[in-house]
Each structure stands twice: as structure tokens, then as C-alpha cells.
Amino acid sequence: MSEAGTKEKDEAISFGCPHMVGEARQPAYDRLRKEAPVYKDPITGNYVLTRYKDVRSTLLNHRVFSNDAGMVGRRSPVQDQVEAIYRAKGPVPGRNLQTYDPPEHKAHRAPIDRAFDHWKLEQLRGFIKEQADRFIDAFIDQGEVEFVSAYAIPFPNLVFADQLGVAHEDYLLLKHWADIAVEEINPVLTPERELEIAHILAGMVEYFQRVIKATRANPDDRLLSHLIATVDPDETDEGLAELLIVIRAIVVAAGDTTTFGLGGGMRLLVENPHLVAEIRDDHDKLLAFVEETLRIVSPVQTLFRKAREDVEIGGVAIPKGSIIEARYGAGDLDPEAFPCPYAVDLTRENIKNHVGFGVGPHACPGMVLARTEMEITFKALVDRMDNFRAARGMDSYEYATSYIAHGPVKAYIAFDRR
Numbered sequence: 001m002s003e004a005g006t007k008e009k010d011e012a013i014s015f016g017c018p019h020m021v022g023e024a025r026q027p028a029y030d031r032l033r034k035e036a037p038v039y040k041d042p043i044t045g046n047y048v049l050t051r052y053k054d055v056r057s058t059l060l061n062h063r064v065f066s067n068d069a070g071m072v073g074r075r076s077p078v079q080d081q082v083e084a085i086y087r088a089k090g091p092v093p094g095r096n097l098q099t100y101d102p103p104e105h106k107a108h109r110a111p112i113d114r115a116f117d118h119w120k121l122e123q124l125r126g127f128i129k130e131q132a133d134r135f136i137d138a139f140i141d142q143g144e145v146e147f148v149s150a151y152a153i154p155f156p157n158l159v160f161a162d163q164l165g166v167a168h169e170d171y172l173l174l175k176h177w178a179d180i181a182v183e184e185i186n187p188v189l190t191p192e193r194e195l196e197i198a199h200i201l202a203g204m205v206e207y208f209q210r211v212i213k214a215t216r217a218n219p220d221d222r223l224l225s226h227l228i229a230t231v232d233p234d235e236t237d238e239g240l241a242e243l244l245i246v247i248r249a250i251v252v253a254a255g256d257t258t259t260f261g262l263g264g265g266m267r268l269l270v271e272n273p274h275l276v277a278e279i280r281d282d283h284d285k286l287l288a289f290v291e292e293t294l295r296i297v298s299p300v301q302t303l304f305r306k307a308r309e310d311v312e313i314g315g316v317a318i319p320k321g322s323i324i325e326a327r328y329g330a331g332d333l334d335p336e337a338f339p340c341p342y343a344v345d346l347t348r349e350n351i352k353n354h355v356g357f358g359v360g361p362h363a364c365p366g367m368v369l370a371r372t373e374m375e376i377t378f379k380a381l382v383d384r385m386d387n388f389r390a391a392r393g394m395d396s397y398e399y400a401t402s403y404i405a406h407g408p409v410k411a412y413i414a415f416d417r418r
């Protein structure tokens with residue numbers, strides 16, 4: 001076994017550097033995969049995995065690699081005040097779904113899976129298509145659009161708001177809450193900001209208690225009704241607290257992820273003009289384009305696992321207690337798994353084997369919704385428009401500066417109406 005991180009100090013890569021965000025990550029992944037595929041990051045101390053096979057096998061091995069990595073849900077120095085703020089509005093949030101390991105994880109995850117299974121997403125396609133067209137109608141005559149704010153943010157948030165019983169006019173509240181909940185994970189928050197955040201998220205808890213009450217009185221076929229039926233059918237206090245945790249988990253997880261998938265896919269259409277007619281005319285190719293977008297963009301770049309014991313990955317010794325970053329974004333660009341990884345290849349045999357939604361017990365429960373929204377969007381775009389172009393040359397895109405998420409926060413696109 002060898003020590004990880006054999007790179008020289010003067011050329012050290014760190015994902016903890018402020019500039020190592022957005023597109024700067026990809027060349028770093030390519031270099032690490034060749035030189036130090038299991039790499040001890042000099043700033044964070046985390047072990048970074050960049051090979052597809054290592055990412056996949058680590059995510060699948062929950063016996064050795066725990067999700068309770070201590071990065072989410074830590075105890076705050078103003079915890080008592082934070083809890084008092086929540087208690088004034090409803091239940092105090094408990095542990096996040098993401099932090100449980102099997103078999104405990106299964107008890108919390110199973111009701112969510114059951115709700116998603118009972119939910120008739122196919123019947124929603126008409127509504128999703130209507131919303132896609134409505135947001136496109138608003139800019140199609142202009143010939144140019146900043147696609148993220150005009151479409152990639154409002155469209156998935158409105159669809160999700162509808163399914164969670166949030167009033168349509170409040171749909172951007174979902175994005176606000178998701179942004180705030182992600183900010184709460186930031187390890188360098190000031191206590192003052194933590195208290196502000198607690199007030200905002202307690203407001204979300206209060207809002208959803210009202211919505212849950214109204215939905216119980218009039219259940220329907222939307223996702224919230226199914227979640228109520230599977231998570232809290234007997235209307236207990238514990239059930240309500242769990243339901244609010246579940247709602248918070250899905251609001252956070254569904255937030256920027258789909259937005260970045262849509263924005264990133266728009267850029268791939270600009271850069272691959274030959275694909276526009278192909279995906280317009282061939283439904284299988286449209287679905288393949290969605291998968292290639294998820295693989296190349298990987299809206300969730302990394303999450304964390306903790307080694308429960310001394311372990312070895314790729315010949316590198318990793319001590320018990322270390323944090324491992326399974327970099328989905330790097331694994332999905334590994335040429336060993338996906339030859340010519342930056343090319344959108346609609347004929348790849350293993351096109352659905354990317355790890356963009358994770359694998360194993362924590363794999364994304366929202367993947368069907370996300371895929372459906374992306375499919376309907378790209379079809380509507382290519383049916384109604386053509387000749388997509390970057391409207392501001394090299395300055396057409398601006399990327400998120402998040403450690404975890406990846407995708408454009410601005411995409412200035414020009415196009416012709418068909």
C-alpha cells in the first residue's frame with residue numbers, strides 16, 4: 001500500500017481552494033485520475049476519488065463507508081437557541097435522511113420510495129409539458145434569453161411546488177428555502193447567520209404544517225398526499241416531525257440539481273448543433289441526450305462518506321475515520337468507463353450506467369421526475385427553436401461556485417424560432 005497524494009507540493013491540487021469550482025474541476029479530475037486517483041486533498045484532508053470504478057464501489061459498500069460523515073447536521077454552538085426558534089413554530093428538525101446508514105436508513109427511506117412508487121408521474125406529463133411551454137412562450141419571440149433565470153429555475157420549482165401543495169405564486173419560495181438549507185451546511189457560518197437561517201427554515205416548517213393540514217382534509221394524487229399516506233398515516237407527533245424532515249430533504253435535493261441539469265443540457269445543445277435535429281426526430285436519442293447531459297454535467301459533483309475501519313482503495317491506505325469524497329462528476333468523465341468522455345455520444349452502450357444520481361441505498365429517489373422534466377424540456381426546445389448559439393461568446397456562461405453542486409447560474413443563449 002502507498003501513501004495517498006504523491007503529487008509535489010508546488011503543483012498540489014485542492015478542491016478546498018476558492019477557485020477550484022465550476023469548470024476548473026474537470027482538468028483537475030483528469031490529472032488526478034492519471035497521477036493520484038485516490039488523492040488526499042491538502043486543504044480538506046479528504047480522500048478524493050476520481051476513477052469511476054472506485055466511486056461506484058465505494059458508494060455500494062455501505063458496510064465500510066458510512067453516510068454519517070459529520071458534514072451535514074452537525075451540532076451548532078447556538079443549538080439551544082436554534083431549537084427554541086423551531087419549537088416556537090413546530091417540531092425541531094431531526095436527523096437528515098442522507099446521514100443514515102442501512103439498516104436504519106431503510107426505515108426512513110422506504111416510505112419515500114413507496115410514495116414515489118404510488119405517485120402517477122406518467123399522468124403528470126401533460127401538466128409538466130404545459131409549464132414547459134408556458135415558460136418558453138414568455139421568451140420565444142425575443143430570439144435571446146438568459147436561460148437559467150427564465151426557465152431552468154422557475155420551471156422545475158413550479159412543477160415541484162405544485163406537487164408539494166405549495167401555492168403556485170409561492171413557487172420561488174422553494175428555491176429560497178433550498179438555498180438557505182444548503183447554506184446551513186456551510187461549516188464557517190457565524191452564529192448570527194445561523195439564527196437568521198433558523199428563523200427562515202422555521203418559517204418553512206410552519207408553511208408546510210398548514211399545507212399538510214389542508215392536504216389531509218382534501219387528499220389528491222399529488223406527491224404530498226402520497227408522502228402523507230406513507231410517512232404519517234396515523235397523524236402522530238413523531239410522524240409529523242418525520243414528514244417535515246422528508247419534505248425538507250426533498251426540497252433541498254430537488255432544488256439546484258434539476259436547474260443545473262437543464263442549464264448544462266442547454267449548453268450541450270449549443271455546442272453540439274448536429275444533435276438538435278437528431279433528438280427532435282428520434283425519441284430514443286432524446287432520452288440518450290438526457291443521460292449524456294446527466295453524465296457530463298453531473299449536477300451533484302461530490303458527497304461524502306466516512307471510513308468505519310482502516311481500508312484500502314486502489315492500493316492507497318485510508319485510516320479509519322477519514323472522509324472520502326466519491327466524486328460522481330469525476331467518475332462520470334473517466335475514459336476507462338466512458339471513452340471520449342467529453343463527447344455527447346448518443347450510442348454509448350452503457351449510457352445509463354453513469355453515477356449522476358448515485359448508486360446503492362442512497363441513490364436519488366427523484367431521478368424519474370428529473371429525467372422526465374429534462375426530456376420534456378429538451379423536446380420542447382428543439383421542437384420550437386433551432387440554431388442555438390452562445391449569445392455573449394466566451395462570456396455566455398457563469399458557473400455556480402458551490403463545493404458540491406455544478407452547473408450554470410447564467411446562460412445567455414440566442415436562437416431562431418421555428
Ligand code: HEM
Pocket residue numbers: 059067097098099109249250253254257258261298299300303328355356357358359361362363364365366367369370
Ligand atoms: C438532475 C437532477 C438530480 C440529480 C443529478 C440528483 C442527484 C442525486 C445524487 C447523486 C444523490 C445521491 C446521494 C448519495 O450518494 O448519498 C441524490 C440523493 C437524493 N435525491 Fe436527487 N438528484 C436530482 C434530482 C432530485 C429530485 C427532483 C428529487 C426530489 C423529487 C431528489 C431527491 C433526492 C433525495 C431525497 C436524496 C437522498 C436520498 C437518500 O439519502 O436516501 N433529487 N440525488
